[in-house]
Amino acid sequence: MAALMDYDKALEIFEPVIGLEVHVELNTRTKMFSASGNPANDEFQGAGPNTLVSPVDLGLPGSMPTVNAEAVRKSISLGLALGCSIAPSSRFARKNYFYPDLGKNYQISQYDEPIAFEGSVEVELEDGTIFTVPIERAHMEEDAGKLTHVGGSTGRIQGADHSLVDYNRAGVPLVEIVTHPIFGAEHRAPELAKAYLGTIRDIARSLGISEARMERGNVRCDANVSLRPRGAEKLGTRTETKNVNSMRSVERAVRYEIRRQAAILADGGTITQETRHWHEDTGETSPGRPKSDADDYRYFPEPDLLPVAPSEELIEELRAQLPEAPAVKRRRLKAEWGFTDLEFQDVANGGLTDVVEQTIAAGAAPQSARKWWTGEITRLANAADREPADMVSPAHVAQLQQLVDAGTLTDKLARQVLEGVIAGEGDPQQVVDARGLAVVSDDGALIAAIDDALAAQPDVMEKIKGGKVQAAGAIIGAVMKAMKGQADAARVRELILERAQA
Structure with missing residues (x-):
């Protein structure tokens, strides 16, 4: 295990500077440059390996990419929600290096001409502190496929004797959101990284452009961390921890890297500019590959694609359709519902804000809606390894609570009725009638x-x-x-x- 410095001591000696690159998979029906089904869309969940592929996805000779217009629209919407300017013309480029899970061995991305640039997003920390994160760019690109390592004990490449490649994900439309270096977060840098990732997830969900399921990899974060001595102007050498896909893990990875780098620097060592892998089980990062600079990727304009030039009318149409910003909406709902900070935090951290809001709109009191979603429904969802929102509809939860309020059910009986609803036995009243669960008032x-x-x-x-x-x-x-x-x-x-x- 690497030597680690006490976190508070590390912050006394060094100033942390972080940068975050968040990849959001868009939920278009087809891929970025082909007509293949998009596995990031719920419609295609569960597809077998290598069943959502085309010659374009496999990089076969003579195949030609075409741009997905819906992906462009969703990318513009995301850029606008991040406060970015939308480029009147942006261009795709080829990013070249060996990808074992991209058949053509280059990625179609955007380099010096991104679709969206120079924005900012407000991030609310748990105590209500607002931190403005500067956005450098949001650019369109395609995802790579997925490797499964076989033969080892951990499922990682270390110790495996061979790997299998699934090209279903190759070509899935992505927007990569890149921040400027973030200064001034100090000891709250890990917390800010966590909150920022959650904010991007919430924005993507509110726009309806992504399923935004972190456990599926719909939203992933590369966390850049560097340290510089207090009072120094020159930035330190950064590391990039790749593909972290939960808010808690991003927080832990940033904290770990601060402690690891501080120990190395305090001992007179130097930091290697490299990618690193996060290990959830051990709470550590490990070296990946030396981190390439832009020149190493040999970017050049994609010759098979024309520039993307959205009209001003389209941009304004999409701007007019933007929903209320998630941070603004959270503050409004918290006040309307009368929740304490902790109560609202439980709802927000569970990704339950929308379903609680819909349950209240269907007639349930705010506290009752919160109780059901953060309590019994989440417990059952965790036991079944499912999302709470997939278990039962807000309308049925509101109906269930109305039966409790009317005295037809006790809380204990209501939990039995909930299980029946989830099992597909009908709405709450139908389950009460079929199972004979109503309270005896005779x-x-x-x-x-x-x-x-x-x-x-x-x-x-x-x-x-x-x-x-x-x-x-x-x-x-x-x-x-x-x-x-x-x-x-x-x-x-x-x-x-x-x-x-x-």
Whole structure:
């Protein structure tokens, strides 16, 4: 394991400078330069290896790329949402180096003429602090395929005896968002990296341009970290930790690199400019390859594609369609719903803001909607390795809560009904009817159950009459058990106390 310096000590000696490159896979139906189905679109999830490919994706001789117009529109929308200027003309280029998972051994990207440039985005940290992150560019490109390493114990290339390549992802449309160097974050640099990645994810979701599922790799982050001695002007040598695909991992990777680099520099060593790999299991980074500069990629204009020249009318049309900025929307919703910082943080960090909002719009109280989505639904989703929003609709959650509010269900019964809804047994009322789960409110049935419980525990009534009202709990528990949880516990208590006073 590499030597690490205490984080606080590292920040006393060095100033951290970070830069973030976030790749967003667009959810167009087809790929960036071919008519193949796009696996970043939910429609094509689960496709077998190498089934979403074409001659263009495989780089076969004579195949010609064509630009996906919808990908261009979505890229412009993202650029506008980032506060960028949109180029009146932008050009694709070939980025050359060996890609084992791109058949043509170069990537079609944008180099000196990106579609969007010079913007900024407001990032809100957990305590409400707003940090403005400067955006250098957002450019269009294609994704590479995916390698599966076989024969090792870890699934990584180290120790594997061969690798399999799946070209389904080759050619998936990407927008790469590159920040300027970020100064002034200081000890909060890891936290800022995490919050920035979450902000980009939220923007992509709000625009509807990406599924933005980090666990699928729809949003990935390359985190650049360098250190310079306090008071120095020259930037330190940076490392680039590649393809980190969760907010928590980005935070941990940036913190680790600060501590690792600080230990090396304090010991008189030098930092190697290189890519690094993040290992979630060990919480460490490891060396990748020496980091190339732009000249090493031998960029030149893509000869098979014309420049992209969006009209001013198209740009203004897309600008008019921009939704409310996620950070602004969060602040508005938090105030409207009356949530504490911690309550809203639970919703936002779980990616549940939209479904909670829709549940409230369907008639549920804000606290009830929050309780269901951050509690039972998330628990069931985690157990099934699914997204909470895929488990049940906001409308059904609102209907479920309305049954609780009406006294038709207790919370315990409502959880059983939720499981039935998720299992496909119908809407909440249909599940209640089919399973016979409604609360028993018939006093006659409740009194009969109370009498049975009192007969089994004859001393309890005397205790209640003697002033020990809490003894009623034993009878309430017995009645609830006898009626399989379908009794109204509050009404049972009332009837027991009425009996004691008779």
